Amino acid sequence: MENLGGRLTTVTGRVCLDMPRSRTARREAPLHDQDGLVRIPDPIVGLPGVVSRSQGRPLSVMAFTVRDGRITALDILTDPERLARLDLSAAEA
Secondary structure, eight states: OOOHHHHHHHHHHHHHHHHHHHHHHSOOOOOBOTTSOBOOOOOOOOSOOOEEEETTEEEEEEEEEEETTEEEEEEEEOOHHHHHHSOOGGGGO
């Protein structure tokens, strides 16, 4: 290849342009309920499921989904009301 930088720029641009197109072709379940609010189930903290704390109170919980030795998803919960409802005793071990 004569111009590797140009080639990588072209490929990256095409991938970025294809992503929105693939989203329109793939149906996704909406996160909103009838009232227009986002409803996501609270996570189940089974393993020390990364907890950031300040003055003893949880600020956030991070959950990693690992498949075939790779992180495939990262979920971060920061809503104080939802954090207060979680059983974080497994994260204190």
